[in-house]
Amino acid sequence: xxxxxxxxxxxxxxxxxxxxxxxxLLALASVKMYTxxxxxxxxxxxxxxxxxxxxxxxxxxxxxxxxLILNRQSLVMLEEWRRPQGRRKxxxxxxxxxxxxxxxxAMVAPVVWIVVTLLDGKCLICAFSSSMDPEKFVGFANVSPxxxxxxxxxxxxxxxxxxxxxxxxxxxxxxxxCWSQALGWSILLILIIAAFxxxxxxxxxxxxxxxxxxxxxNYIDIEQKIFEETCCEHSRLFAHKCILHFFESMRQEIKLHxxxxxxxxxxxxxxxxxxxxxxxxxxxxxxxxxWYYEKPPLDVSQATQV
Amino acid sequence: xxxxxxxxxxxxxxxxxxxxxxxxIMALASxxxxxxxxxxCPCxxxxxxxxxxxxxxxxxxxxxxxxxxxxxNISMLAEEWRRPQGQRGxxxAVLRYMFCSMAQRAMIAPAVWVSVTLLDGKCVTCAFCxxxxxxxxxxxxxxxxxxxxxxxxLARIPCKEIYNGQELIANEVAxxxxxCISQALGWCFVLLMxxLAFLVRSLRPCxxxxxxxxxxxxxxxxxxxxxxFDETCAEHARSFAKVCIQQFFESMSTDLVATHCHPPRKAxxxxxxxAEKLLGITDQSTMNMALKSWHRCKPPLNxxxxxxxxxNGWAGEGQPPVHPSTHRRETAAYYSCL
Numbered sequence: 001x002x003x004x005x006x007x008x009x010x011x012x013x014x015x016x017x018x019x020x021x022x023x024x025l026l027a028l029a030s031v032k033m034y035t036x037x038x039x040x041x042x043x044x045x046x047x048x049x050x051x052x053x054x055x056x057x058x059x060x061x062x063x064x065x066x067x068l069i070l071n072r073q074s075l076v077m078l079e080e081w082r083r084p085q086g087r088r089k090x091x092x093x094x095x096x097x098x099x100x101x102x103x104x105x106a107m108v109a110p111v112v113w114i115v116v117t118l119l120d121g122k123c124l125i126c127a128f129s130s131s132m133d134p135e136k137f138v139g140f141a142n143v144s145p146x147x148x149x150x151x152x153x154x155x156x157x158x159x160x161x162x163x164x165x166x167x168x169x170x171x172x173x174x175x176x177x178c179w180s181q182a183l184g185w186s187i188l189l190i191l192i193i194a195a196f197x198x199x200x201x202x203x204x205x206x207x208x209x210x211x212x213x214x215x216x217x218n219y220i221d222i223e224q225k226i227f228e229e230t231c232c233e234h235s236r237l238f239a240h241k242c243i244l245h246f247f248e249s250m251r252q253e254i255k256l257h258x259x260x261x262x263x264x265x266x267x268x269x270x271x272x273x274x275x276x277x278x279x280x281x282x283x284x285x286x287x288x289x290x291w292y293y294e295k296p297p298l299d300v301s302q303a304t305q306v
Numbered sequence: 307x308x309x310x311x312x313x314x315x316x317x318x319x320x321x322x323x324x325x326x327x328x329x330x331i332m333a334l335a336s337x338x339x340x341x342x343x344x345x346x347c348p349c350x351x352x353x354x355x356x357x358x359x360x361x362x363x364x365x366x367x368x369x370x371x372x373x374x375x376x377x378x379n380i381s382m383l384a385e386e387w388r389r390p391q392g393q394r395g396x397x398x399a400v401l402r403y404m405f406c407s408m409a410q411r412a413m414i415a416p417a418v419w420v421s422v423t424l425l426d427g428k429c430v431t432c433a434f435c436x437x438x439x440x441x442x443x444x445x446x447x448x449x450x451x452x453x454x455x456x457x458x459x460l461a462r463i464p465c466k467e468i469y470n471g472q473e474l475i476a477n478e479v480a481x482x483x484x485x486c487i488s489q490a491l492g493w494c495f496v497l498l499m500x501x502l503a504f505l506v507r508s509l510r511p512c513x514x515x516x517x518x519x520x521x522x523x524x525x526x527x528x529x530x531x532x533x534x535f536d537e538t539c540a541e542h543a544r545s546f547a548k549v550c551i552q553q554f555f556e557s558m559s560t561d562l563v564a565t566h567c568h569p570p571r572k573a574x575x576x577x578x579x580x581a582e583k584l585l586g587i588t589d590q591s592t593m594n595m596a597l598k599s600w601h602r603c604k605p606p607l608n609x610x611x612x613x614x615x616x617x618n619g620w621a622g623e624g625q626p627p628v629h630p631s632t633h634r635r636e637t638a639a640y641y642s643c644l
Contacts, residue, residue: 037425042486043479044443051486058493065500069507078511160478231523232530239531243538274545281607284546291535294392 015073015221019105022070026109030063034116041126041156045149048156052127056117060110067106074102076221094220097213111191118184121177122156129155132172139168241300249296250287251277325411328376332415336369340422347432347464351457354464358433362423366416373412379404379529386528400528403521410506417499424492427485428464434484435463443483444475546609552585554605558596559586 042051068074077098080090117123132155134140134148143151154160155172202210254277278284348357374380383404386396423429436457438444451459451474459471463480471477510518563586587593 038427040427040482040485040489042482044483044486047483047486051490054490054493058497062493062497062500065504069500069504075507075511078508079515082512082515157478157482161476232526235523235527236530236534239527239534242531243535247538274541275549275609276542278542279546279549279609284542284607288539293390295389295394297393 015218015225019071019073023067023105023108026063026067026070027112030059030109030113031116033059034113034120039122039126041122043154043157043160045130045153048130048153049127052123052125056114056123056127060113063109063113064106067109068102071102071105073098073217073221076224077102079224080220091213091216093209093213094216097210098217098220101217111187115184115188118180118187121180124180124183125173125176126156128176129153129172132176137168137171139166139171238298238300242296242298245300246291246296247276247278247287250283250290254278254283325377325379329373329411329414332369332373332376333418336365336415336419337422339365340419340426345428345432347428349462349465349468351436351454351461354435354461355433358429358431362420362429362433366419369415369419370412373415374408377408377411379408382529382532383408385532397521397524399517399521400524403518404525407525417495421492421496421499424488424495427488430488430491431481431484432464434487435480436460438463438475438480438483440475443479445473546607549609550605550607553610554600555585555587555596557605558599559592562587562592562595 037055039055041048077095080098081095083090130149130152132140132152134143134152140148140151151162152172154162155169158164158169278287343361345361348354383401386404387401389396438460440456440460456474459474460480462469462471463477463484466477469477587596
């Protein structure tokens with residue numbers, strides 16, 4: 001439990017850590033989504049390519065958009081970009097820095113999906129089995145062109161009655177899977193090398209500007225958070241004053257109408273204060289009715305003078 | 307337990323996080339409901355469409371309404387909408403903001419249900435199996451059946467055990483076709499929803515950011531004000547009840563003293579707190595009478611002022627009497643006992 005709390009606190013400590021945490025969660029969610037998704041290739045000539053490529057590219061777009069939506073900093077960046085200049089100059093370098101860091105984090109989950117799809121192989125087999133050259137495979141070499149399309153389209157479906165024990169189907173399947181896995185590993189290797197180089201070579205170019213941009217983007221984020229917290233606190237105090245003022249004004253009204261001064265009995269002084277002169281059922285009902293029918297104005301300047 | 311409490315505290319710390327938590331729980335509940343639901347296609351020509359579309363569309367509607375019901379802010383919105391203007395103007399922008407944020411959160415669980423249903427494929431397979439294109443997918447050289455017969459055969463596609471149209475169109479081919487269409491629809495639906503959410507979120511800072519900040523502040527203010535008012539009223543009710551009950555016990559004890567003809571026992575100097583808390587009731591019969599009186603004749607909701615406004619000499623002394631009439635009775639009883 002202690003470890004869990006420590007991890008939780010660590011992630012909450014800075015907004016960068018929160019974003020990294022969300023990024024990691026989305027990547028895990030992407031893998032989970034792929035494994036729980038029931039891939040079922042239609043095995044029909046025109047539909048295969050559309051289905052296979054659709055499953056490979058549409059979920060990454062969805063994951064990318066989710067990565068942008070869930071990232072709080074994207075809102076901060078947009079606000080900073082669109083705000084009027086006012087008395088504070090806008091620094092485009094800061095906006096660019098924020099944009100690039102948001103994009104990098106949002107790209108992780110789509111890349112994970114594409115790599116997992118390629119390493120698994122089902123999508124590519126489904127999409128490209130109809131585009132295979134039948135001459136290369138013994139079982140499809142001497143068949144009429146129309147029939148060959150139908151047969152090739154059925155390659156991804158292992159349980160189809162025509163294809164169940166067909167050795168040429170297995171050959172096509174293995175061939176396509178080999179290409180798919182090679183593509184997957186190559187993409188992974190290229191991306192990791194690119195990330196490695198980017199991190200290593202960054203200090204060689206313009207390190208000072210980078211430090212500045214990072215500092216100010218962090219500042220803008222923190223400033224926004226503190227502004228929201230201050231507004232919350234302010235509205236709480238405002239509400240408190242407003243309600244106290246309301247109860248006081250009720251007490252004044254009662255004094256005015258009933259000509260009875262509030263007594264200050266010895267033992268009950270604390271309670272009298274809390275009761276604020278409202279000491280019977282009718283007065284309580286009147287207070288509640290007034291609260292509903294005539295909420296007090298949003299103006300506590302008199303309350304601070306009382 | 308500790309972990310659970312920590313997560314609970316995190317969500318309760320902030321009203322928005324709490325609502326997001328409820329939203330997430332409902333989305334999870336929606337997937338759980340779907341996997342626990344035992345889908346059972348009727349496999350009859352006209353019932354299939356009704357059943358399939360019903361399972362696809364009715365639970366999301368229920369989840370949407372449930373999203374509103376579980377949201378605490380709905381009563382706040384209704385109250386703010388219906389209250390008379392009084393001394394405080396009403397801002398329609400605030401009402402719109404509150405309604406939009408509630409509607410957005412309520413839409414998540416239905417969207418999850420629809421996506422999971424479409425990606426799974428059983429509903430669409432059941433609903434549209436009679437519309438499968440037999441000419442392209444099936445056996446064109448099959449002896450012609452009447453359209454009604456064909457409909458009946460196709461309607462049995464989702465039920466593999468009773469399917470008897472293998473010569474007309476293979477069951478696996480039809481199921482694969484329908485499932486492919488269903489999954490394509492599902493992914494397109496998810497993409498559309500995500501794009502809408504993205505546009506709504508990203509276009510807002512570009513237009514009307516100042517109005518948004520205002521509406522957010524005042525809607526939060528209304529929520530806090532209501533909570534603080536409830537707390538203040540609860541505090542007031544507590545004090546009211548305390549004084550009311552104290553006065554009840556005091557009146558009981560002075561009544562009983564008057565009727566039993568013994569003078570109030572003078573408390574010794576070192577009386578202690580416990581004796582004070584006894585409120586003058588020190589034996590079984592007195593207590594029983596107090597309890598019976600509480601049940602039969604609760605005191606009015608009208609707290610007596612501790613001293614009279616007539617300004618007689620009693621106010622100057624240490625102990626102002628509760629009931630001047632009781633004092634007179636007490637004196638009379640003393641004389642009669644002599």
